[in-house]
Amino acid sequence: MNAFQIAATVLIAALAPLLVAASLRRPIDGLVAVETAGAVTTLALVCLSVGLGQSFLFTVAVIAAVASWIGGLVFARFLGRWI
Amino acid sequence: MHAADLAVDILLALGVGAELLCVAGVLVMRTTFDRLHYAAAATTVPALLVLAAALVREHVTSGGLEAIAAVGLLFLLNPALVIATARAARRIEEAGET
Numbered sequence: 001m002n003a004f005q006i007a008a009t010v011l012i013a014a015l016a017p018l019l020v021a022a023s024l025r026r027p028i029d030g031l032v033a034v035e036t037a038g039a040v041t042t043l044a045l046v047c048l049s050v051g052l053g054q055s056f057l058f059t060v061a062v063i064a065a066v067a068s069w070i071g072g073l074v075f076a077r078f079l080g081r082w083i
Numbered sequence: 084m085h086a087a088d089l090a091v092d093i094l095l096a097l098g099v100g101a102e103l104l105c106v107a108g109v110l111v112m113r114t115t116f117d118r119l120h121y122a123a124a125a126t127t128v129p130a131l132l133v134l135a136a137a138l139v140r141e142h143v144t145s146g147g148l149e150a151i152a153a154v155g156l157l158f159l160l161n162p163a164l165v166i167a168t169a170r171a172a173r174r175i176e177e178a179g180e181t
Contacts, residue, residue: 058149065156080171
């Protein structure tokens with residue numbers, strides 16, 4: 001295991017408490033946890049891509065960054081308006 | 084151990100450590116705004132440290148450029164998301180007070 005694979009493993013492990021918090025807390029606090037999870041996922045994908053030498057994972061990281069941003073904006077808009 | 088390997092190890096350790104600190108902040112802080120502060124920080128220094136480590140290993144190849152794109156998007160777009168979330172949180176708090 002190289003340094004990037006270890007870093008990716010640690011970052012993926014850090015997702016677990018965020019997802020627990022997202023499911024148990026108030027919706028707005030859950031949204032903050034989900035936004036953080038999106039950033040952690042993107043960095044984990046960058047680390048995995050370098051660590052495994054799979055260049056397609058870089059593209060997945062770019063898509064994850066954009067998708068998590070759009071999803072977060074939609075949820076923020078929804079929560080601010082209807083809850 | 085080469086200097087590049089040492090640099091990668093140090094940058095990754097600092098980046099992942101700072102990211103874990105931000106995750107801990109999101110989990111431990113009491114108010115939504117305090118949590119947002121840490122959520123915003125997660126896409127700044129830690130992300131740039133991990134990007135620097137990736138670039139030391141990948142150089143400016145197509146993979147390196149895509150890593151720059153991914154972290155650059157995080158860094159540039161996330162402030163808008165934080166502001167939208169903070170406005171939603173403020174609306175919810177105001178609705179709760181009235």
